[in-house]
Amino acid sequence: MPTLTIDNQQVTVPDGNTVFEAAEQLGIVVPHFCYHHALGAVGACRMCAVTVVEGSMPGMKMSCMTPAEEGMVVETGTAQAEGFREHVGEWLMTNHPHDCPVCDEGGECQLQEMTIASGHGLRNYRGNKRTYQNQDLGPYVAQEMNRCIQCYRCVRTYQDYCGGRDFGAMGSRQRVFFGRFRDGMLESDFSGNIVDVCPTGVLTDKTFRFKTRLWDLEQAPSICPHCSLGCATVPGGRYRELQRVVSGVNLQTNGHFICDRGRFGSGYVNHPARPRHARAGGSRVSVTDAVDSLLRRISETVSQHGPEAVAMVGSGRASLEANLLLRQWAAELNCPPPVFELHPRRARAIRQTVGTLSDHLASLRQVRKSDLVVVFGADPLAEAPMLALALRQVVRAGGRVVVLDPRPVELPCEFEHHPLTQEKILCLLAGNCEKELFNRLLQDLMAARRPVLVGGGDLLGGVGLQLLGHLTESCDNDDRYCLVHPLLPQANSFGAGLLEGPEQTDLLERLESGRVRALICLESDPCSEHPEAGRMQLAISRLDYLAVFDYLPTHATKRADLLLPTTTPVEGDGVFINNEGRMQAFARVLQPGVPLAVTGQGNHPPREFVPATPGCHPRPAWQLLQQVLGDERTLHGLRQAAAEHESRLEGLSDLQPGGEGLRVMPSSQAPVEESTVEIWSQDGDLRLLPVQVRYGSDHASCLSDKLTPRMTGPQLIVHPQEAEKRQLKAGETVLLKTAQGTFRFPLACDERVVRGRVIVPCLPGTPLEILVPGGLSLPCEIEGEAP
Amino acid sequence: MAELLTAEQIDQFRAHIAHIEHPRELIIDLLRAVQDKHGWVPDEGVELVAGLLGLTPLEVEEIATFYYKIYRRPVGRYPIHICDSICCWSRGGEALAEHLQKSLDIAPGETSADGLFTLLPTCCLGVCGRAPAMMIGRESYGPLNNEDVDRVLAELRQEAQA
Numbered sequence: 001m002p003t004l005t006i007d008n009q010q011v012t013v014p015d016g017n018t019v020f021e022a023a024e025q026l027g028i029v030v031p032h033f034c035y036h037h038a039l040g041a042v043g044a045c046r047m048c049a050v051t052v053v054e055g056s057m058p059g060m061k062m063s064c065m066t067p068a069e070e071g072m073v074v075e076t077g078t079a080q081a082e083g084f085r086e087h088v089g090e091w092l093m094t095n096h097p098h099d100c101p102v103c104d105e106g107g108e109c110q111l112q113e114m115t116i117a118s119g120h121g122l123r124n125y126r127g128n129k130r131t132y133q134n135q136d137l138g139p140y141v142a143q144e145m146n147r148c149i150q151c152y153r154c155v156r157t158y159q160d161y162c163g164g165r166d167f168g169a170m171g172s173r174q175r176v177f178f179g180r181f182r183d184g185m186l187e188s189d190f191s192g193n194i195v196d197v198c199p200t201g202v203l204t205d206k207t208f209r210f211k212t213r214l215w216d217l218e219q220a221p222s223i224c225p226h227c228s229l230g231c232a233t234v235p236g237g238r239y240r241e242l243q244r245v246v247s248g249v250n251l252q253t254n255g256h257f258i259c260d261r262g263r264f265g266s267g268y269v270n271h272p273a274r275p276r277h278a279r280a281g282g283s284r285v286s287v288t289d290a291v292d293s294l295l296r297r298i299s300e301t302v303s304q305h306g307p308e309a310v311a312m313v314g315s316g317r318a319s320l321e322a323n324l325l326l327r328q329w330a331a332e333l334n335c336p337p338p339v340f341e342l343h344p345r346r347a348r349a350i351r352q353t354v355g356t357l358s359d360h361l362a363s364l365r366q367v368r369k370s371d372l373v374v375v376f377g378a379d380p381l382a383e384a385p386m387l388a389l390a391l392r393q394v395v396r397a398g399g400r401v402v403v404l405d406p407r408p409v410e411l412p413c414e415f416e417h418h419p420l421t422q423e424k425i426l427c428l429l430a431g432n433c434e435k436e437l438f439n440r441l442l443q444d445l446m447a448a449r450r451p452v453l454v455g456g457g458d459l460l461g462g463v464g465l466q467l468l469g470h471l472t473e474s475c476d477n478d479d480r481y482c483l484v485h486p487l488l489p490q491a492n493s494f495g496a497g498l499l500e501g502p503e504q505t506d507l508l509e510r511l512e513s514g515r516v517r518a519l520i521c522l523e524s525d526p527c528s529e530h531p532e533a534g535r536m537q538l539a540i541s542r543l544d545y546l547a548v549f550d551y552l553p554t555h556a557t558k559r560a561d562l563l564l565p566t567t568t569p570v571e572g573d574g575v576f577i578n579n580e581g582r583m584q585a586f587a588r589v590l591q592p593g594v595p596l597a598v599t600g601q602g603n604h605p606p607r608e609f610v611p612a613t614p615g616c617h618p619r620p621a622w623q624l625l626q627q628v629l630g631d632e633r634t635l636h637g638l639r640q641a642a643a644e645h646e647s648r649l650e651g652l653s654d655l656q657p658g659g660e661g662l663r664v665m666p667s668s669q670a671p672v673e674e675s676t677v678e679i680w681s682q683d684g685d686l687r688l689l690p691v692q693v694r695y696g697s698d699h700a701s702c703l704s705d706k707l708t709p710r711m712t713g714p715q716l717i718v719h720p721q722e723a724e725k726r727q728l729k730a731g732e733t734v735l736l737k738t739a740q741g742t743f744r745f746p747l748a749c750d751e752r753v754v755r756g757r758v759i760v761p762c763l764p765g766t767p768l769e770i771l772v773p774g775g776l777s778l779p780c781e782i783e784g785e786a787p
Numbered sequence: 788m789a790e791l792l793t794a795e796q797i798d799q800f801r802a803h804i805a806h807i808e809h810p811r812e813l814i815i816d817l818l819r820a821v822q823d824k825h826g827w828v829p830d831e832g833v834e835l836v837a838g839l840l841g842l843t844p845l846e847v848e849e850i851a852t853f854y855y856k857i858y859r860r861p862v863g864r865y866p867i868h869i870c871d872s873i874c875c876w877s878r879g880g881e882a883l884a885e886h887l888q889k890s891l892d893i894a895p896g897e898t899s900a901d902g903l904f905t906l907l908p909t910c911c912l913g914v915c916g917r918a919p920a921m922m923i924g925r926e927s928y929g930p931l932n933n934e935d936v937d938r939v940l941a942e943l944r945q946e947a948q949a
Contacts, residue, residue, distance in 0.1 A: 165842075165843040165845065165846060166843055166845050167845065168845050168846065168848075168849045169849060170848055170849055170852040170853075171852045171853065172852070172853050172855075175852075177852075180845060181830075181833070181843070181844040181845040181848050182830075182844075
């Protein structure tokens with residue numbers, strides 16, 4: 001821990017830190033380009049020159065390449081260093097065009113800032129500037145190579161950090177070009193990050209081009225709703241349209257980057273089919289009338305049929321506050337507590353995570369720092385893309401990644417894949433089969449210094465995560481824990497799970513039998529989330545009363561007797577709890593409303609003088625529920641009360657949007673042991689495994705037009721030998737017969753798929769939506785189409 | 788398109804690749820083999836090399852475009868690299884380059900009308916002791932005066948006719 005003096009201020013920094021980082025800690029920004037917190041220093045741009053006055057090597061030095069030493073004295077403002085930096089600024093600008101007025105980066109351009117910081121103002125260079133022909137890098141990233149200053153950040157991000165192999169640096173000297181071998185869409189699932197890291201306008205967000213200047217953009221720190229990792233994002237919008245999402249910084253979770261699903265998957269906010277008006281009995285009503293009618297109908301139901309006739313469904317999509325208020329309402333009505341996850345098997349996975357695993361949970365940062373990660377039943381790129389990036393960092397640092405999964409798992413790094421069926425993985429965890437592999441893994445885990453187990457909640461279920469919990473405990477030793485990183489279905493699944501009362505798996509039966517007359521859904525859609533979607537649809541259509549609070553157009557909102565439109569996470573404040581139990585607050589970015597681009601249809605907005613903004617009716621679900629409950633507390637008061645009431649939520653009211661968040665307290669209850677061990681041996685059969693895919697499986701990304709180019713259509717994936725056995729060929733259309741119906745889809749073959757399984761993507765909004773992820777494999781058969 | 792590598796060459800490379808830990812290290816050998824056979828490396832050549840080594844075309848292109856002496860565009864039969872660095876310059880390299888341009892009737896980067904010569908100014912060839920110097924194929928020539936250059940060009944023209 002050396003202590004050094006920079007510009008007459010003393011600072012103590014950890015060993016191995018550079019002078020640059022020490023200055024940063026003091027709040028002194030040394031002008032720089034190639035240094036980036038996530039990418040490290042390469043000493044390429046020569047911009048961060050400082051003068052070492054006292055130290056083992058005095059003189060002018062690049063601060064990002066100079067280790068901090070005990071007793072070192074550094075000055076950043078000497079004439080020599082300032083003059084040097086000014087010249088660096090000048091030669092970086094020799095080839096840079098003076099097109100700032102038409103450049104999309106204007107206002108958030110590091111080159112602008114650093115050129116000014118370097119002191120270079122007047123160009124002396126009068127010669128020709130180097131020009132390039134640009135490439136078409138696909139629908140997400142626009143390229144304007146003439147602006148390039150060759151800092152190599154894009155390649156260091158795309159190739160080194162993210163593991164992409166189709167974008168790189170070509171040529172040398174004045175001819176250096178950053179691009180692809182040929183025109184075409186960038187293949188990496190993390191491609192958008194090169195836009196964030198490019199310090200100038202070479203790589204810009206094509207979907208955001210020429211829409212808004214930074215200073216006109218409404219932005220606020222938010223949490224990505226697309227999976228359970230809870231990555232920090234900064235969405236930006238204008239004219240009531242969410243226009244872009246960039247990565248936020250949270251070193252505990254995503255670090256500096258986000259995936260393309262989170263970045264380009266926000267179209268659901270602007271979706272034309274979003275519910276915008278409160279509706280009661282088929283006609284538009286005001287929010288106040290809707291709430292009154294809701295209260296009246298529910299109290300009628302309670303007085304006629306008793307409180308048991310009212311059921312409530314919360315969700316992992318709704319904020320912690322809204323779910324809390326829903327539970328409060330249920331308690332006040334004395335009706336059964338809400339079900340917070342409709343899929344019973346998913347609910348058990350969440351229950352295990354919230355309970356048994358809660359003292360062994362690993363943050364994404366801890367995953368990145370691990371030296372051995374064993375992934376049980378998870379496809380990171382599909383279920384939690386940023387986990388795939390964390391696994392790459394493990395491998396880059398010399399660690400090892402082992403994946404046990406039936407799917408053709410791909411990762412942006414080298415890893416060991418053991419194709420095993422879901423049942424085999426559970427059986428292995430129980431110590432009943434694949435003993436050789438299990439023992440080998442156990443030995444490696446015991447020997448590892450920072451082992452982490454990743455468990456896919458969808459494949460493992462509650463039992464699997466429980467067994468995983470036993471495995472972590474047996475791998476603990478005196479020096480360290482063996483941590484676990486479970487993947488959950490939704491952004492706030494953990495938060496919803498925390499509020500869950502005793503297990504309820506009989507909601508469907510209660511609906512079918514008519515015991516439940518009125519159902520209240522909070523940002524959840526039973527018809528597409530319950531594993532028996534067909535039965536659920538029928539049961540719901542027979543209800544006396546369905547009240548829905550939602551911001552997405554779903555089966556439930558279509559069918560609702562009462563609809564209260566809510567706001568998306570970018571239009572309201574709230575808290576999500578991610579898969580490692582980290583409470584994170586998000587702030588409102590935009591006021592809800594129909595985008596001006598829609599109301600104006602590309603022209604001047606309509607000249608109607610009305611006091612209300614078109615489509616402004618959606619309100620945060622917690623506000624609506626407060627109105628229902630006659631609760632007038634502020635959001636802060638609500639959080640304070642929750643933290644006092646629930647000891648595990650300690651610190652909830654201190655959360656700040658954009659911060660690192662706070663872990664919930666570990667569960668103090670005795671571990672939940674599940675009575676039934678759901679392990680089957682289904683070998684020899686052909687069984688169907690519906691799974692999430694990278695794009696279009698979650699309810700938000702399937703409504704995002706921007707992601708269309710990345711979406712793959714429905715297809716069945718089998719091992720080539722299974723196809724051969726049935727005389728089927730890859731590419732041909734086959735019939736898939738299941739208890740849920742018969743489907744026709746193209747067949748794909750992949751040697752990485754486990755034998756005996758048909759992998760099918762879950763795609764809401766397609767005929768396949770009847771298949772819901774999170775269950776066990778289902779009996780099925782595939783055959784060729786009859787000639 | 789003419790054959791980029793013979794079947795025999797491909798087999799030899801395959802056998803070699805199977806035996807080494809980092810096939811990547813053969814990028815230049817393969818590119819040079821394609822260039823020796825084809826005169827320059829077309830896009831298909833980059834893709835062929837990438838396929839053999841299990842790399843993406845981009846990963847091969849990064850190397851191919853870094854090196855001046857891997858030609859990614861058609862060149863004459865004898866690409867002439869004339870040094871434009873300090874030692875050769877101080878010993879008359881500039882005049883020598885001018886003489887080459889005049890006698891071949893081409894500007895730097897162009898190919899002579901007969902398709903034999905392409906003139907490529909290049910940085911130090913590493914033969915400063917023999918400045919001013921140039922390099923044709925894998926052979927370097929120097930110290931050179933105008934007459935030496937004329938003689939070399941005449942010899943190569945003769946060789947091309949034979």
